[in-house]
Amino acid sequence: MDIRDASDAELCRFKTMIDGELDRRQTLATAEKQATELNNAYLAAAGVEPGQEWKQPTSAVDAYPKDWEVTFEGKTFVSLTPANVWQPPTGWREVVEEGAPEWVQPTGSHDAYSKGNQVTFGGEVFESVIDANTWSPETYPAGWKAI
The missing domain is CATH 1.20.5 (Single alpha-helices involved in coiled-coils or other helix-helix interfaces)
Incomplete structure (x- = not known):
């Protein structure tokens, strides 16, 4: 036509x-x-600033945006997902001044480890050699290299 x-x-x-x-x-x-x-x-x-102590959001309105930093149990965490309502470490990655943060079991693609991310696991530091890595160095050694 x-x-x-x-x-x-x-x-x-x-x-x-x-x-x-x-x-x-x-x-x-x-x-x-x-x-x-x-x-x-x-x-x-609402007077909420990056770096303040984490407080449980009541809805998506006061949820934490991606890359927002909070303090939780004496540690600093950065949000890995938009509208983050989860308590750290789920959906968050620990920010450390020296070394690598402790490995935390990812719950999905939003907090999976990317190639090059470093973690401490079992007292050793490992670097992810794959993207979307949801396995521990113990569970899937081929996804990590010891540093």
């Missing part, structure tokens, strides 16, 4: 469908950034 052969009603229907699809794509492209900005603004307005 040549578009020039379409009726006015068909053209209006196509335009509505096209506009809707463009809006959908725009939402998908910008939603995460907008949600993160809104989340950060909400936390700031």
